[in-house]
Structure formats: structure tokens, C-alpha cells
Amino acid sequence: MSNQDQYALLQALEQQKIVQKKLDRILYIVLPIMAFLISMICANLNWQSTIGTFVMLTIALIAVGIQRWSVFIWIFILVVYCLIDNFLSYGTFAAQPLKMQLGTMLLFTIITHLARPYLNNLMQRSHAK
Numbered sequence: 001m002s003n004q005d006q007y008a009l010l011q012a013l014e015q016q017k018i019v020q021k022k023l024d025r026i027l028y029i030v031l032p033i034m035a036f037l038i039s040m041i042c043a044n045l046n047w048q049s050t051i052g053t054f055v056m057l058t059i060a061l062i063a064v065g066i067q068r069w070s071v072f073i074w075i076f077i078l079v080v081y082c083l084i085d086n087f088l089s090y091g092t093f094a095a096q097p098l099k100m101q102l103g104t105m106l107l108f109t110i111i112t113h114l115a116r117p118y119l120n121n122l123m124q125r126s127h128a129k
Contacts, residue, residue, distance in 0.1 A: 044089035050087035
């Protein structure tokens with residue numbers, strides 16, 4: 001590999017790193033807003049559940065979408081949180097609220113995980129123009 005090719009490759013990698021940092025900055029703003037809106041929809045009917053759901057979902061979305069941690073670990077953590085939140089909110093396990101809360105939180109966490117590579121490509125293409 002010639003020095004010119006190495007230089008071009010390093011420039012492309014540096015450009016990709018800059019674009020990923022820009023996307024990370026955007027996602028640090030968008031993901032907590034998205035978590036807030038989702039927590040208003042799917043939290044149980046008390047303020048403790050709403051705050052807990054917002055905090056857990058914000059951490060999960062940032063961990064999966066920006067930090068690129070394992071989505072399976074966060075699915076497990078969210079399942080455990082939803083079970084605990086459901087039990088503390090209702091005193092017993094209420095199936096319908098659990099399905100709604102768990103389904104919504106898991107769906108958006110998985111969507112965030114799957115969307116990150118596409119967002120990287122989109123930002124890369126828009127920045128290249």
C-alpha cells in the first residue's frame with residue numbers, strides 16, 4: 001500500500017469519526033426527548049413509575065444507540081425493571097399494563113439499536129455532498 005493510499009484511507013477514517021461525533025451530539029439531544037415522550041405514554045399511573053421509566057429508558061437508549069452496548073443485556077435489564085415497576089405500582093402483576101409498558105420500551109430500544117447504522121450511513125452521505 002502506497003503512502004498516498006494510506007493517507008487517503010486515514011482521511012476517510014478521520015471524516016467518518018467526525019461524522020459519528022456529530023451524530024452522537026444529535027442523539028444525546030434527541031434520545032432523552034424521545035424517552036420522555038415514550039415514558040409519558042407507557043408508564044404506569046403514578047409519578048414514581050413515570051420518573052423511573054424515563055430514567056431507565058434514557059439510559060437504555062443512550063447505551064444502545066450511542067455507546068453501542070449489547071442490546072440483549074438492555075432487553076434483560078428493561079424486562080426486570082418493568083416487572084419490578086409493575087409489581088410496585090399495582091401490588092401484584094397486572095398483565096395488560098406490563099405488556100404495554102414492556103412492549104413499548106423494548107420496541108423503541110430495538111429500533112434505536114437497528115437504526116444507528118442507517119443513521120451513520122445517512123450522515124456520511126449527507127456530509128460527503
